[in-house]
Amino acid sequence: MKRFLSIFVMVLVIAGVVMMIPPPPVTAIPLWSTEFKMSCVECHAGFPKLNEFGMAFKQRGYRLVGQKGELLWERPGLPLSGVILGRYQNRQVDDPISRERSKAESHSRFQLDDVEIFSAGTAAPYFSYLLMAASEEGAAFTVEQGHAQFDDLLPASRMNLKVGKYWNEFFYLSSPRRLTITRYAAPVTLNVQGVELNGEWGPWRYAAGVTNDERASGTNTSAVNLNTRAQGFYAWSTFLLAEQTLGFRYINTKANSDNPSPIIDGRTRQQLEANLNLWLGPVNITPAVFYQADIGGVGGQTRRNYLIEATVEALPEKLFLTGRFELQDTAFVLNSPNNPSQANGTLVVGSVSYYLWPNVRVIAEYARTTGEGVGLNIGEDALSRALNKNIQDIFLALHFGF
Amino acid sequence: MSSSHSVRGLLGCLTSLIVFGSLGGWLGYVGAVLAASDQEVPPEYKNKAMPTGWRTDPTALAAGKAIYEGKANPEVTCVKCHGSDGKPTRMGKGALDLSDLKEHAQDSDALWFWRLAEGKPGTKMPGYKTKLTEEQRWQVVVYMRSFSAKSKP
Numbered sequence: 001m002k003r004f005l006s007i008f009v010m011v012l013v014i015a016g017v018v019m020m021i022p023p024p025p026v027t028a029i030p031l032w033s034t035e036f037k038m039s040c041v042e043c044h045a046g047f048p049k050l051n052e053f054g055m056a057f058k059q060r061g062y063r064l065v066g067q068k069g070e071l072l073w074e075r076p077g078l079p080l081s082g083v084i085l086g087r088y089q090n091r092q093v094d095d096p097i098s099r100e101r102s103k104a105e106s107h108s109r110f111q112l113d114d115v116e117i118f119s120a121g122t123a124a125p126y127f128s129y130l131l132m133a134a135s136e137e138g139a140a141f142t143v144e145q146g147h148a149q150f151d152d153l154l155p156a157s158r159m160n161l162k163v164g165k166y167w168n169e170f171f172y173l174s175s176p177r178r179l180t181i182t183r184y185a186a187p188v189t190l191n192v193q194g195v196e197l198n199g200e201w202g203p204w205r206y207a208a209g210v211t212n213d214e215r216a217s218g219t220n221t222s223a224v225n226l227n228t229r230a231q232g233f234y235a236w237s238t239f240l241l242a243e244q245t246l247g248f249r250y251i252n253t254k255a256n257s258d259n260p261s262p263i264i265d266g267r268t269r270q271q272l273e274a275n276l277n278l279w280l281g282p283v284n285i286t287p288a289v290f291y292q293a294d295i296g297g298v299g300g301q302t303r304r305n306y307l308i309e310a311t312v313e314a315l316p317e318k319l320f321l322t323g324r325f326e327l328q329d330t331a332f333v334l335n336s337p338n339n340p341s342q343a344n345g346t347l348v349v350g351s352v353s354y355y356l357w358p359n360v361r362v363i364a365e366y367a368r369t370t371g372e373g374v375g376l377n378i379g380e381d382a383l384s385r386a387l388n389k390n391i392q393d394i395f396l397a398l399h400f401g402f
Numbered sequence: 403m404s405s406s407h408s409v410r411g412l413l414g415c416l417t418s419l420i421v422f423g424s425l426g427g428w429l430g431y432v433g434a435v436l437a438a439s440d441q442e443v444p445p446e447y448k449n450k451a452m453p454t455g456w457r458t459d460p461t462a463l464a465a466g467k468a469i470y471e472g473k474a475n476p477e478v479t480c481v482k483c484h485g486s487d488g489k490p491t492r493m494g495k496g497a498l499d500l501s502d503l504k505e506h507a508q509d510s511d512a513l514w515f516w517r518l519a520e521g522k523p524g525t526k527m528p529g530y531k532t533k534l535t536e537e538q539r540w541q542v543v544v545y546m547r548s549f550s551a552k553s554k555p
Contacts, residue, residue: 037523037524038524038525038526042496042525042526051492051493052492052493053483053493053494053526056493064526064528065477065478065479065528066477066528066529066530066532066533067528155476155477156475156476156477158476202472243491243492243493279492
């Protein structure tokens with residue numbers, strides 16, 4: 001038995017060593033790797049999170065420096081790719097006062113968290129596109145993004161023009177490209193429909209656009225959140241200095257503007273944000289502050305979100321450790337549907353990602369949410385709901401791109 | 403044969419498979435990397451030579467610096483990946499360390515000129531032959547060569 005055990009341990013050790021051996025340079029995701037013969041890590045700080053080079057590539061219209069881009073049918077391979085995230089979740093929900101377990105909300109189950117199918121690249125010289133259909137948590141596929149871009153209106157990607165449905169976000173603070181399973185409580189990514197000018201100018205990178213009003217905000221149903229008027233606008237910029245990035249964003253959008261009431265009076269929701277993307281060797285730290293005024297169209301109701309996330313690349317391109325802390329503070333306004341039932345929501349996440357290959361990772365994660373802002377992983381609009389519960393999640397997941 | 407013997411035999415086979423498999427894989431990987439590092443200058447670039455006297459010409463050096471830093475042509479910004487001191491930046495992870503004396507001793511001017519013109523397939527290094535004239539490319543080579551001159555041997 002002893003000998004059997006020692007052999008078993010030896011096999012385990014060898015298997016561990018084998019896993020540490022760097023795999024051959026993988027050109028795994030067909031969409032880009034086969035086209036550009038480059039490894040995933042050239043554009044990703046760790047799949048799916050982009051690095052500065054990946055962001056430049058994306059904003060340039062999926063072209064490398066000096067390339068014009070090819071006609072769709074001249075590009076090698078099938079311009080189709082996908083991402084799948086499957087997970088096991090153990091969730092425990094407690095009442096914070098009575099400490100009683102909510103059996104109805106606690107669960108332990110496997111779930112297909114996210115499936116994305118997309119096609120992107122150049123359709124013609126200096127003309128690029130992205131079409132993405134996604135299904136979250138088993139829901140039906142919807143068009144998550146669909147846009148076209150006229151590249152290089154000013155040379156060297158100084159100005160591009162994008163039209164359609166797309167993500168308004170920073171590449172280092174992106175909800176769909178996060179390394180953790182748990183979504184951000186802060187409004188880091190907004191899926192908008194509109195038109196955008198973007199580009200890079202020396203150390204500056206920018207985007208500014210006009211969009212439809214918010215479709216949903218606060219606790220209001222979609223029926224009162226219309227998406228029919230193009231009167232929202234936003235602008236963001238990042239500045240790169242000594243490999244550290246400073247970012248700012250301003251968003252102005254009418255929330256519930258078609259359904260005025262004594263409380264929801266159709267005011268403009270404004271969001272002001274500042275963040276940093278800092279690198280210290282293998283450590284990446286991202287602090288961010290968000291200030292929102294008149295949330296959900298309720299005059300005078302403000303919300304502050306504070307976020308700090310740190311990722312350590314413990315084993316180069318293999319093992320990533322991520323920790324995140326978020327605090328959400330919503331001001332109380334009489335009769336507002338956005339009022340928190342428990343102030344100062346917090347979210348703590350600890351996550352470990354191990355990359356079997358650059359496009360395949362296994363994730364183990366622990367997350368604890370308290371106070372307002374709970375309801376994460378239930379749905380995008382649930383972030384601002386005040387459920388007044390304590391939630392603990394343990395995830396084991398497999399995430400891969402193909 | 404007893405069952406403990408067959409289990410031991412099976413585990414032995416498995417261990418050998420993993421050890422030799424991983425060794426073979428690693429050798430294959432090293433081989434592929436070595437093959438990829440083959441840097442033979444193609445015939446059309448082999449006889450290219452830096453204009454006489456340019457290596458120490460301050461005008462060529464200044465012009466090369468302006469191009470390298472993206473001030474002469476916004477579509478050419480070597481500095482983003484190779485750094486202002488010739489050392490690769492985070493964005494240019496894996497790029498050539500231009501301040502490395504060994505690299506300079508080994509590689510000919512023609513090789514540098516060729517790489518600058520055609521790029522390096524499978525890496526982030528693009529080719530600049532359509533963006534820079536031959537004269538400009540030599541100016542950049544002059545400037546890039548100057549990084550190692552500043553380094554201590």
